[in-house]
Amino acid sequence: MAENVLRLENVTMQFGGVVAVNNLSLEVNKGEIVALIGPNGAGKTTAFNCVTGIYDPTNGMISFDGKTIVANHPRGKMKKLYAGENAKRYTGVRTVDPTPDQVTKLGIARTFQNIRLWKSMTVFDNVLTAKHMRARQNVFSATLRLTYQEEKRMREETAALLEEQNLLQYASDLAVSLPYGLQRRLEIARALATEPKLLLLDEPAAGMNPQETQELGEFIVQIKNKYQLTVFMIEHHMDLVMQFSDRIYVIDFGRLISHGTPAVVQADPKVINAYLGVSE
């Protein structure tokens, strides 16, 4: 059996009375491109935010590379309010609640649905700053330039990364001055600079035309092979999802309704119902 990179077990995220993600379990295996799809408001981004530490799920466990990175069970006020399943299952498990930077340090990098580049910085600095986490300098050695060799190495790596993404010509432009498609690409480059094992892409093709979407798909496969990544993405462009992903998970109203290869999912009546509604 293939090796799990990411594994969600019964993850439930409840905001007040609203259950945004309900008992979601899924696996992403090493070297795969897995897509998470579903109608608007299905809880896809919420699931991503649970993985990356932005939200602390109400119940369930998430493991990465065999290590538990997130674990929680209904506590405090949620004990009474909890409307999900498996309420008692994780009560014995020690709560693990990482901050997003700790998750990134483990090797999970992400991009955002609405582009979040650092606006006042150049393209080059955007990527260079993402390398800060992996640098071994401390604040004194960095200020006094005792680690100038490391700084030099970081700059060279950044230039190499930009070169490879065909962004080097824009290196000294402000990140926000780039056209939309290139900003998306820069966000992926920035995520790659953190040296991830798993890349989470939140609607990477949003706002792109079919031609650009096709290019993006090829680009994702290309970087996946080059950096031996595993890719887990949320996407609405069905051509991209069907053509490039190995497996697909479909959620609706926070629940997993179908999963399997693109062909299986496409033929599943539950998926068609979720997207198009039930025929009378």
Add this chain to the structure above:
Amino acid sequence: MKKKNKAELWIAFAAIALIYVAVAILEQTMDNNHIIFTVLKKGAIYSLVAVSMNLLNGFTGLFSLGQAGFMLIGAYTYSIFTMPTAVKLTESVYKYYEAAVKFDTGIFVGLICAGLAAALFAALIGLPVLRLKSDYLAIASLGFAEIIRAIFQWDVLGPVTNGANVMRNYLDLTDVKIPFTDIPFPPTLYVFLAAGVCIALIVLLINSSYGRAFKAIRDDEVAAEAMGINLFKHKEMSFVISSFFAGVSGALLAMYQYTVQAAQFKAAMTYELLLIVVIGGIGSISGSCIASFLYIAASEWWLRGLDMGKFLGIDAPNLFRSGFRRFVFSIIIMMIVLFFSRGLMGDREISFAGLIRRFNRRQTAGATKGGGIDG
């Protein structure tokens, strides 16, 4: 592009060296009681604290108003540490209390300890306060500065802080000697050197990997955290470093003033600094420095006549009386905010290439305008 940057850097170094030489020459040739030396010394001290405030407010995006409190800690630490033990034991300073600190240190150690004391307080306060955002952080830090001021005037701490009384007779600018000799060091040059070294360190920090991380937090916290930057660690770091330099500048202010009293470090002082940072441009080091000197020169020198009855040769004692200076000053500041809404420098740094470009543009603009009139 790289070569050009290097040339710019050398020009900047040369310009800074030139300023130092000019200060040294000025100090040797002019009457040392001239108001310009007050402006230069106080301007340099305010530059340092404004730059340290800019590191926090402009580069890390943390709106903190605790600067006066940290300066107070620095000034008191310095005065307590460098006051000769002999002075402490007599009644000349500690009149109502028995001095508790029975040792003294040199100027350099005093300055470093002043910074460290402020940094220590900042580290402790940062733990709860830095979890707050925007306005709440400003309120909490402002409150802290006020509390510190009250605590330093507290009777119980009298043996250390001399209560609400003035601290004096510690080592001041006239006690600075050229190393290994007994020749006094030129005081203005000393302040410039001390402030200059500190500002240089801040500039180096801002241009390092940590500086970029600070800017990332300022631009987008969520993205910064998602790219592996530990928000709390970096905010705390920026807060502590900024406070360290505020402490050092407080110590320099104590050296320059000869006396220190807690009552001086009011919230108004923080507002003054905030004004300097805003006028100079949030996120611009050179802007903060230029604005500091302009602010001090205007308030201490150029506009003084407005309070004294005579301004620009106009003698009008009924109009130009005490308080009128503040009135005019407010109008000037309003003008600056209206017409330079991002400060004098915005978030850019002063550069000679930029100056030349601007000069050229103005000339071409002037030429076309001139042509228009001719036509």
